[in-house]
Amino acid sequence: MTKPMLSLQLYSMRGLGDLGTQLDKAAGAGFGAVEPLEGHLRDANILQAGLVRNGLLAPSAHVGLEALRSERQRFVDACRQCGIGQLFVPHPAPSAMKETKAAWQRIGHELGVLSEQMRADGIMLGYHNKTAGFDRTIGGRYGFELMFEAARGSPLVWQADIAWLARAQPNAIEWIRRYAAVLTSVHVKDQAPDDMDPDEDGWANVGSGVLLWPSLWRAAVVSGARLFVVEHDNPRLPFEFAARSYAYLSRFLT
Template sequence: MTQLKLSLQLFSMRELGHLDHQLHAAASAGFHFVEPLENHLLDKGALADGLRRYGLEAPTAHVSLESLQVKPQELIHACDECGIETLFAPHPWRTFHAQGELAWRKLGLDLGAVAELLGGKGIGFGYHNKSAGLTAKPGARCGIDVLFDAARGSRLLWQADIGWIHNAGASPSEWLRRYQGLLASAHVKDRAPEGANVDQDGWSDVGAGVLIWPSLWREAIRYGARTLVVEHDNPKDPADFAKRSFEYLSRFLVP
């Protein structure tokens, strides 16, 4: 079985400033893996040096679909230099305004085409959901169902953001099971009780919120996730969030 990797999404560390500070905080919290962002890959030398300095690896990274369509070779070279095996494109919520099936189908076709391009270079590629497309009106299909159907036959993978599935009012367990054949990674995050942590956009340290992580962790692994990425969209204290979340989740790691 492929090694299970507990990683930290560097988006959660952005308020610490310089990349060196972010990587130091990740390593100090106990992480051996991190998930960089597109801007980190654009300075691939600094990222590669920082990873070596702190004994970290970056098996995955987040890059926009638009950038992969415009400058794939630059990002492929960054992956090669930094040891990144799989890229995930977050849902393009800034530009994806149409909610009809045609829009979701086009998104699936575009993602599938990039997955084929990157797959030919030995790099995996997947879609990272937000809350859109997880519920449907009566008589309509869920957008993500349309997306994955359009990409059928391609090498497209899925990184499930379990926190956003929960926020959409959908069942994380149901969605993980439904696309277990595509699931390669999952974002591990937690939601504070209703009305709490308003200054953190309602998110919490993993294990301190309302999501039942012991069972969700097991289900994510059972259905195919091999890189579990810890994230908080707006932590009050990023370094403390990383430390507390790692301490909570490390109990689930099997030696």
């Protein structure tokens, strides 16, 4: 069994300054890998140089669906240059995804087709969830279910943002187990107790919140996840968040 890898989503480090500073601080917090964003891939030379300078890998990245529709080859080339093998599409903005059965089926079909094209380019394409698709049913079905049914037979995979999933569903582990066949990666973040840290949008350093990460981690590993990407959507102290979260999670790697 391949050993799980810890990575750091660079969105969490945006408050520290430019990309060079973010990468330096990510390495300083203990990480050996990071997850860049669409904007970073638009200047692959700078990203590649920063990764090399700090001894970091970038096994995955996030790119919006609209960008892949219009500039797919540009991002394929950037991924190849920077050694990125997995590309995840965050859930489209509400204007691009209405909560209807047909809309979820359309997005599933489109992502399935894109994943076939990306596989031919040597890149794994996946979907990254928020709460949409889990927060209400459509005729008794969840949008997430409808999407992956429409993509069936394609190589589309799932990067589970477990904290967003847990905000919508009390049974996150059941969803992880149910979709083990497509699960490859997990976003690891923690939810603060109610009424705590409102300026951090209700998130917390991993291990200091209310999510039971030992059991969530085990469930994700058993279900096939190997890339665990640490994230905080709005950290007040980004470096401290990264360092403390890494110290907490590194025990799971032994």
